[in-house]
Amino acid sequence: MSTRMDKMLLKNITIFLTVDEQTIDSYFNVHDPSPIYKRQLSHEFEKYISSSIVAIKRHSVLRYKLVCTKESDRQFVEPLIHSIRRHFSIQKVIKEAEFVKFKKGAYKLLCISMAIVVVGHLFKISLLNDDNRFHSIIGNAMDIFSWVILWTPIDKLVFFWNPFLKEISILDRLTNAEVVVSIKHSATGLVLQERKYA
Numbered sequence: 236m237s238t239r240m241d242k243m244l245l246k247n248i249t250i251f252l253t254v255d256e257q258t259i260d261s262y263f264n265v266h267d268p269s270p271i272y273k274r275q276l277s278h279e280f281e282k283y284i285s286s287s288i289v290a291i292k293r294h295s296v297l298r299y300k301l302v303c304t305k306e307s308d309r310q311f312v313e314p315l316i317h318s319i320r321r322h323f324s325i326q327k328v329i330k331e332a333e334f335v336k337f338k339k340g341a342y343k344l345l346c347i348s349m350a351i352v353v354v355g356h357l358f359k360i361s362l363l364n365d366d367n368r369f370h371s372i373i374g375n376a377m378d379i380f381s382w383v384i385l386w387t388p389i390d391k392l393v394f395f396w397n398p399f400l401k402e403i404s405i406l407d408r409l410t411n412a413e414v415v416v417s418i419k420h421s422a423t424g425l426v427l428q429e430r431k432y433a
Contacts, residue, residue, distance in 0.1 A: 247296050250287045250412075254301045254315060255308045262315060271314035276322045284409070291405060297412040302419050312416050320410050327406035334399040341395070345388035352381045 252262075264275040288297065299319070303309055359377050 246292075246294065247298070248288055248291060250284055250297065250299050252299060252301050252315070253304070254311050254416075255304050256311075259311045259315065263318070271311070272317040273321070274318055276318065288405065288409075291408075293401075293404070295408075297408045299412055299414045301414060301416045303416065304419060306418060309416065309418070312414075316414050323406050323409040327403060327410060330399065330403050330406060334403065337391075337395070337399060341388055341391040345385070345392065348384045348388050351384055355380065 259271070262277060262280045263271070264277050267274045269275075288295075291297070299316070301312055301315070303312070355377055359373055
């Protein structure tokens, strides 16, 4: 039963935020004079979001649940949502640019390594004939050299993609997560109204 519950918790991850006049400024960089919807998120708020999604999996669905204590606090909801989406969309663009740079660098390294290997083998063929007693020694040495020089670019291209793709996927989900807004009565603790934002 507990395993099934754990899977459900990992499948749907909710980030809870209180939205009111007292808390709204704590979500942003205090030195940023921009309007709320353009402000940079604070370092503490970013850390809170990161810690909220620490158990995220490939198919986890994210959502933000914003809790207002009164109807007038709803005015802060859209600027906060816009600021969060803007922040993570910028992070996603940066990570995608890093991924493109990584792929270019890895392919470039692979091409250079292949060129060195081809030149080495051509050098071996042109200088040594099959009757030469050093042919097998140099041939074995060239094979080992080829594996060594090709190992790093092949390793990068096969195994180093996943962290980039995982982070891009998480940033995409943080950008496009569903937003649920609740108005909670401060005295009774009852949810009076709930509304979803796309």
